[in-house]
Amino acid sequence: MGGCDSCISRIPYATLIATIMCVLGVVVFCGTMYRGSTLALLMFEQVFKLRLFWIEAVQMAFVVIGACMGALGFMILTVGFLTTGATRYKVYRQWGSRVGGRISCAVFMVITYILQIAWVLMFIFLVIVTFIFTTFWWMCANPRVASKQDCIDFTQFNFFFPSGHHQEHMKVCGDQDVKLFCKDYVEKAEIMFILATVSCILIIMSLIHYLMCLAANYAHIRDHEKMLELQDLHYLTDPDLGHKDRF
Numbered sequence: 118m119g120g121c122d123s124c125i126s127r128i129p130y131a132t133l134i135a136t137i138m139c140v141l142g143v144v145v146f147c148g149t150m151y152r153g154s155t156l157a158l159l160m161f162e163q164v165f166k167l168r169l170f171w172i173e174a175v176q177m178a179f180v181v182i183g184a185c186m187g188a189l190g191f192m193i194l195t196v197g198f199l200t201t202g203a204t205r206y207k208v209y210r211q212w213g214s215r216v217g218g219r220i221s222c223a224v225f226m227v228i229t230y231i232l233q234i235a236w237v238l239m240f241i242f243l244v245i246v247t248f249i250f251t252t253f254w255w256m257c258a259n260p261r262v263a264s265k266q267d268c269i270d271f272t273q274f275n276f277f278f279p280s281g282h283h284q285e286h287m288k289v290c291g292d293q294d295v296k297l298f299c300k301d302y303v304e305k306a307e308i309m310f311i312l313a314t315v316s317c318i319l320i321i322m323s324l325i326h327y328l329m330c331l332a333a334n335y336a337h338i339r340d341h342e343k344m345l346e347l348q349d350l351h352y353l354t355d356p357d358l359g360h361k362d363r364f
Contacts (some may be wrong), residue, residue, distance in 0.1 A: 193229070200337050227329045250306055
Protein backbone atom coordinates (compact mmCIF):
# COMPACT_ATOMS: atom_id res chain seq x y z
CA MET A 118 0.00 0.00 0.00
CA GLY A 119 2.85 2.37 0.79
CA GLY A 120 4.40 1.82 -2.64
CA CYS A 121 1.05 2.32 -4.34
CA ASP A 122 0.36 5.53 -2.40
CA SER A 123 3.83 6.81 -3.26
CA CYS A 124 3.27 6.09 -6.96
CA ILE A 125 -0.14 7.78 -6.96
CA SER A 126 1.25 10.86 -5.21
CA ARG A 127 3.80 11.31 -8.02
CA ILE A 128 1.15 11.67 -10.76
CA PRO A 129 0.39 15.28 -11.82
CA TYR A 130 -3.34 14.82 -12.26
CA ALA A 131 -4.05 18.41 -13.34
CA THR A 132 -1.38 18.35 -16.05
CA LEU A 133 -2.47 14.86 -17.09
CA ILE A 134 -6.07 16.02 -17.57
CA ALA A 135 -4.86 19.03 -19.57
CA THR A 136 -2.73 16.75 -21.76
CA ILE A 137 -5.66 14.41 -22.45
CA MET A 138 -7.81 17.42 -23.39
CA CYS A 139 -5.06 18.84 -25.62
CA VAL A 140 -4.33 15.56 -27.42
CA LEU A 141 -8.02 14.81 -27.94
CA GLY A 142 -8.68 18.32 -29.22
CA VAL A 143 -5.68 18.30 -31.56
CA VAL A 144 -6.58 14.88 -33.02
CA VAL A 145 -10.18 15.96 -33.71
CA PHE A 146 -9.05 19.37 -35.00
CA CYS A 147 -6.46 17.99 -37.43
CA GLY A 148 -8.76 15.25 -38.69
CA THR A 149 -11.79 17.47 -39.22
CA MET A 150 -9.85 20.39 -40.68
CA TYR A 151 -7.99 18.11 -43.09
CA ARG A 152 -11.28 16.58 -44.24
CA GLY A 153 -13.05 19.95 -44.31
CA SER A 154 -10.31 21.61 -46.36
CA THR A 155 -10.35 18.66 -48.78
CA LEU A 156 -14.10 19.05 -49.27
CA ALA A 157 -13.70 22.81 -49.74
CA LEU A 158 -10.96 22.22 -52.33
CA LEU A 159 -13.13 19.76 -54.26
CA MET A 160 -16.09 22.14 -54.07
CA PHE A 161 -14.12 25.02 -55.60
CA GLU A 162 -12.63 22.75 -58.28
CA GLN A 163 -15.77 20.91 -59.40
CA VAL A 164 -18.49 23.50 -58.78
CA PHE A 165 -16.78 26.88 -59.28
CA LYS A 166 -14.02 25.57 -61.62
CA LEU A 167 -11.45 27.28 -59.40
CA ARG A 168 -8.12 25.75 -58.44
CA LEU A 169 -6.74 26.71 -54.99
CA PHE A 170 -3.15 25.53 -54.72
CA TRP A 171 -2.57 26.92 -51.22
CA ILE A 172 -5.09 24.56 -49.57
CA GLU A 173 -2.65 21.65 -49.97
CA ALA A 174 -0.06 23.63 -48.00
CA VAL A 175 -2.68 24.31 -45.33
CA GLN A 176 -3.41 20.59 -45.08
CA MET A 177 0.27 19.88 -44.48
CA ALA A 178 0.30 22.63 -41.85
CA PHE A 179 -2.43 20.78 -39.95
CA VAL A 180 -0.16 17.72 -39.71
CA VAL A 181 2.72 19.88 -38.42
CA ILE A 182 0.42 21.59 -35.90
CA GLY A 183 -0.74 18.24 -34.58
CA ALA A 184 2.82 16.96 -34.14
CA CYS A 185 4.01 20.18 -32.45
CA MET A 186 1.05 20.39 -30.08
CA GLY A 187 1.40 16.73 -29.15
CA ALA A 188 5.12 17.15 -28.44
CA LEU A 189 4.47 20.28 -26.37
CA GLY A 190 1.79 18.52 -24.35
CA PHE A 191 4.02 15.59 -23.46
CA MET A 192 6.94 17.91 -22.59
CA ILE A 193 4.75 19.87 -20.20
CA LEU A 194 3.47 16.59 -18.78
CA THR A 195 7.09 15.54 -18.16
CA VAL A 196 7.70 18.81 -16.29
CA GLY A 197 4.59 18.07 -14.25
CA PHE A 198 5.89 14.63 -13.27
CA LEU A 199 9.24 16.12 -12.24
CA THR A 200 7.62 18.70 -9.98
CA THR A 201 5.05 16.47 -8.28
CA GLY A 202 5.32 14.59 -4.99
CA ALA A 203 8.52 12.90 -3.87
CA THR A 204 10.00 13.19 -7.36
CA ARG A 205 10.44 16.92 -6.83
CA TYR A 206 12.56 16.34 -3.73
CA LYS A 207 14.88 14.01 -5.63
CA VAL A 208 15.18 15.97 -8.88
CA TYR A 209 15.51 19.49 -7.51
CA ARG A 210 17.95 18.89 -4.66
CA GLN A 211 20.74 20.96 -6.21
CA TRP A 212 20.68 24.68 -6.84
CA GLY A 213 21.38 24.28 -10.58
CA SER A 214 18.54 21.83 -11.08
CA ARG A 215 16.12 24.14 -9.27
CA VAL A 216 17.14 27.08 -11.46
CA GLY A 217 16.78 24.91 -14.57
CA GLY A 218 13.35 23.75 -13.43
CA ARG A 219 12.13 27.31 -12.86
CA ILE A 220 13.50 28.44 -16.22
CA SER A 221 11.85 25.51 -18.02
CA CYS A 222 8.51 26.32 -16.37
CA ALA A 223 8.85 29.99 -17.34
CA VAL A 224 9.74 29.14 -20.95
CA PHE A 225 6.79 26.77 -21.30
CA MET A 226 4.50 29.42 -19.80
CA VAL A 227 5.60 31.93 -22.47
CA ILE A 228 5.16 29.36 -25.27
CA THR A 229 1.75 28.32 -23.95
CA TYR A 230 0.63 31.95 -23.68
CA ILE A 231 1.64 32.63 -27.30
CA LEU A 232 -0.14 29.46 -28.44
CA GLN A 233 -3.19 30.55 -26.47
CA ILE A 234 -3.39 33.74 -28.52
CA ALA A 235 -2.84 31.79 -31.77
CA TRP A 236 -5.62 29.30 -30.97
CA VAL A 237 -8.02 32.12 -30.04
CA LEU A 238 -7.37 33.63 -33.48
CA MET A 239 -7.92 30.18 -35.02
CA PHE A 240 -11.21 29.91 -33.13
CA ILE A 241 -12.35 33.27 -34.53
CA PHE A 242 -11.40 32.13 -38.04
CA LEU A 243 -13.32 28.86 -37.61
CA VAL A 244 -16.40 30.71 -36.36
CA ILE A 245 -16.34 32.81 -39.55
CA VAL A 246 -15.81 29.76 -41.80
CA THR A 247 -18.58 27.82 -40.03
CA PHE A 248 -20.93 30.79 -40.42
CA ILE A 249 -20.14 30.98 -44.16
CA PHE A 250 -20.85 27.28 -44.72
CA THR A 251 -24.00 27.52 -42.61
CA THR A 252 -25.12 30.37 -44.87
CA PHE A 253 -24.39 28.16 -47.87
CA TRP A 254 -26.57 25.45 -46.34
CA TRP A 255 -29.41 27.94 -45.80
CA MET A 256 -29.15 28.81 -49.49
CA CYS A 257 -29.40 25.11 -50.32
CA ALA A 258 -32.45 24.79 -48.04
CA ASN A 259 -34.33 27.38 -50.09
CA PRO A 260 -37.40 25.58 -51.50
CA ARG A 261 -36.92 27.13 -54.96
CA VAL A 262 -33.32 25.92 -55.08
CA ALA A 263 -34.30 22.49 -53.77
CA SER A 264 -36.95 22.21 -56.50
CA LYS A 265 -34.36 23.29 -59.12
CA GLN A 266 -36.39 26.39 -60.02
CA ASP A 267 -33.64 28.86 -59.08
CA CYS A 268 -29.85 28.81 -59.13
CA ILE A 269 -27.56 29.67 -56.24
CA ASP A 270 -26.08 32.91 -57.50
CA PHE A 271 -22.70 34.13 -56.20
CA THR A 272 -22.14 36.80 -58.83
CA GLN A 273 -22.72 39.52 -56.22
CA PHE A 274 -19.64 38.17 -54.46
CA ASN A 275 -17.46 38.35 -57.58
CA PHE A 276 -14.81 40.30 -55.65
CA PHE A 277 -14.00 37.04 -53.82
CA PHE A 278 -13.17 35.35 -57.12
CA PRO A 279 -10.02 35.94 -59.19
CA SER A 280 -10.25 38.64 -61.82
CA GLY A 281 -11.40 37.28 -65.14
CA HIS A 282 -13.32 34.38 -63.63
CA HIS A 283 -16.38 33.59 -65.77
CA GLN A 284 -19.69 34.60 -64.25
CA GLU A 285 -21.38 31.37 -65.32
CA HIS A 286 -18.99 29.58 -62.98
CA MET A 287 -20.25 31.72 -60.10
CA LYS A 288 -23.73 30.18 -60.35
CA VAL A 289 -24.74 26.76 -59.09
CA CYS A 290 -27.41 25.45 -61.46
CA GLY A 291 -28.64 22.06 -62.54
CA ASP A 292 -29.23 18.84 -60.67
CA GLN A 293 -25.60 17.72 -60.76
CA ASP A 294 -24.03 20.97 -59.56
CA VAL A 295 -26.65 21.55 -56.84
CA LYS A 296 -26.17 18.00 -55.57
CA LEU A 297 -22.38 18.41 -55.58
CA PHE A 298 -22.52 21.77 -53.86
CA CYS A 299 -25.21 21.07 -51.25
CA LYS A 300 -25.18 17.37 -50.47
CA ASP A 301 -21.64 16.27 -51.26
CA TYR A 302 -19.63 19.26 -50.10
CA VAL A 303 -21.44 21.96 -48.06
CA GLU A 304 -23.39 19.59 -45.81
CA LYS A 305 -20.35 17.45 -44.98
CA ALA A 306 -17.90 20.36 -44.72
CA GLU A 307 -20.20 22.24 -42.35
CA ILE A 308 -20.18 19.30 -39.93
CA MET A 309 -16.38 19.09 -40.15
CA PHE A 310 -15.94 22.78 -39.39
CA ILE A 311 -18.40 22.64 -36.48
CA LEU A 312 -16.44 19.77 -34.96
CA ALA A 313 -13.18 21.67 -35.58
CA THR A 314 -14.60 24.70 -33.76
CA VAL A 315 -15.58 22.56 -30.76
CA SER A 316 -12.15 20.93 -30.71
CA CYS A 317 -10.55 24.38 -30.85
CA ILE A 318 -12.48 25.33 -27.70
CA LEU A 319 -11.19 22.16 -26.04
CA ILE A 320 -7.60 23.04 -26.98
CA ILE A 321 -7.99 26.58 -25.61
CA MET A 322 -9.31 25.16 -22.33
CA SER A 323 -6.35 22.76 -22.14
CA LEU A 324 -3.89 25.62 -22.71
CA ILE A 325 -5.51 27.63 -19.92
CA HIS A 326 -5.19 24.54 -17.73
CA TYR A 327 -1.53 24.22 -18.74
CA LEU A 328 -0.85 27.83 -17.73
CA MET A 329 -2.31 27.23 -14.27
CA CYS A 330 -0.32 24.00 -13.86
CA LEU A 331 2.96 25.59 -14.98
CA ALA A 332 2.44 28.53 -12.63
CA ALA A 333 1.80 26.09 -9.77
CA ASN A 334 4.88 24.02 -10.69
CA TYR A 335 7.02 27.16 -10.76
CA ALA A 336 5.77 28.05 -7.30
CA HIS A 337 6.41 24.52 -6.03
CA ILE A 338 10.05 24.64 -7.18
CA ARG A 339 10.52 28.08 -5.65
CA ASP A 340 8.93 27.03 -2.36
CA HIS A 341 11.05 23.88 -2.37
CA GLU A 342 14.18 26.05 -2.60
CA LYS A 343 13.03 28.14 0.33
CA MET A 344 12.27 25.01 2.33
CA LEU A 345 15.78 23.68 1.70
CA GLU A 346 17.31 26.98 2.83
CA LEU A 347 15.21 26.86 6.00
CA GLN A 348 16.23 23.25 6.52
CA ASP A 349 19.91 24.15 6.15
CA LEU A 350 19.49 26.92 8.70
CA HIS A 351 17.72 24.51 11.04
CA TYR A 352 20.58 22.02 10.81
CA LEU A 353 23.13 24.73 11.52
CA THR A 354 21.29 26.00 14.58
CA ASP A 355 20.45 22.53 15.98
CA PRO A 356 23.53 20.27 15.88
CA ASP A 357 21.59 17.40 17.50
CA LEU A 358 19.86 16.80 14.15
CA GLY A 359 23.12 16.51 12.24
CA HIS A 360 23.07 12.70 12.21
CA LYS A 361 19.59 12.44 10.64
CA ASP A 362 18.95 12.04 6.94
CA ARG A 363 17.59 15.20 5.42
CA PHE A 364 15.45 13.36 2.89
